[in-house]
Amino acid sequence: MATQKKTAEVDYSMQEKILALYELQQIDSKIDEINKVKGDLPLEVQDLEDELAGMRTRIDKINGEIEELNTLTKQRKRETDQAKIMIANYKEQQNNVRNNREFDAITKEIEYQELEIELAEKRLKEYAAGMKSKKLLLEEAEALGGERAADLEAKKNELQSIEAETRPQVEAFEAQAAKVKAKIDERLLTAYDRIRSNVRNGLAVVTVKRDACGGCFNRIPPQRQVDIRQGKKIIICEYCGRILVADPEAEQ
Ligand SMILES: [Zn+2]
Incomplete structure (x- = not known):
């Protein structure tokens, strides 16, 4: 089981993992939205x-x-x-x-x-x-x-x-989330969960919008934005601690 997970980790590039994290965030946000009814x-x-x-x-x-x-x-x-x-x-x-x-x-x-x-x-x-x-x-x-x-x-x-x-809606989203999680290693998922529980709106992964962090709206320096777009490593907002990703829609 452990070796299988390792192989899977090797198969995905950092860029793919970051994208998967962003996808996971979107799914979790949908679940959060449903849970707001409570x-x-x-x-x-x-x-x-x-x-x-x-x-x-x-x-x-x-x-x-x-x-x-x-x-x-x-x-x-x-x-x-x-x-x-x-x-x-x-x-x-x-x-x-x-x-x-x-x-x-x-x-x-x-x-x-x-x-x-x-x-x-x-x-x-x-x-x-x-x-x-x-x-x-x-x-x-x-x-x-x-x-x-x-x-x-x-x-x-x-x-x-x-x-x-x-429940049916939440379970459908949870099944989607499980598929996406398979692309992300345990350490990153733990960090994601930790950030999510620490921030008020449940957003652990945010995009850079108009040169600013999509979570706390503080300005991101140009060099960091270049690093984020390259997606070679996880970049954390130095103000709010959220994971920053390039806006996939802006990229296209
Ligand atoms: Zn921030």
């Missing part, structure tokens, strides 16, 4: 997907916090039960004391456990209030998430129907 839809879909992902993270976080409060609630309740059992035991012991000193010592223990219960009950109230507000937040987040998900679904459907409509 307008901002692809961006909007992307934005909604990002927003929804953020919401899911937020919902997971709130759920985690609720779970944490649940665990703490169970823990405090266990502690309260424990303290109540201890108090009952102490009271039982008070029935069998030998003197007042022992009785008072046990009373202190009971008071301490009652204080523990009081503290735990205060915490339990705080946890319950926390859980209530977290559940409210969760409800809000889930409702908003539901709305956004519905928006996303609608926009995705719209985009899909546009894509289904334009």
Whole structure:
């Protein structure tokens, strides 16, 4: 496969490759034109997907916090039960004391456990209030998430129907592009794709028009124009980085 590609590369002169790049640009521009029908839809879909992902993270976080409060609630309740059992035991012991000193010592223990219960009950109230507000937040987040998900679904459907409509045309142009790409080596194609993604109008290959770059309209010096017409090497506009080619129509 690799050797086949190499043979193909050798078969095409630089001039032919440059011409092929220009052809590829024209085909890709036609595809870009078709895709314009989509307008901002692809961006909007992307934005909604990002927003929804953020919401899911937020919902997971709130759920985690609720779970944490649940665990703490169970823990405090266990502690309260424990303290109540201890108090009952102490009271039982008070029935069998030998003197007042022992009785008072046990009373202190009971008071301490009652204080523990009081503290735990205060915490339990705080946890319950926390859980209530977290559940409210969760409800809000889930409702908003539901709305956004519905928006996303609608926009995705719209985009899909546009894509289904334009697919035959785009596929025909893509088949043409594939044939032209076979004449261009990988390195050049990579550069072409990179330039195309960096420029606003998707034009990576432009012609020289009235002594100026067809992409950024900066003047091209006469010697560079001669080099471009010779087509022995790839010449890049020094201002905008686009690949410059001689206008094939002006040549004829
Ligand atoms: Zn330029």
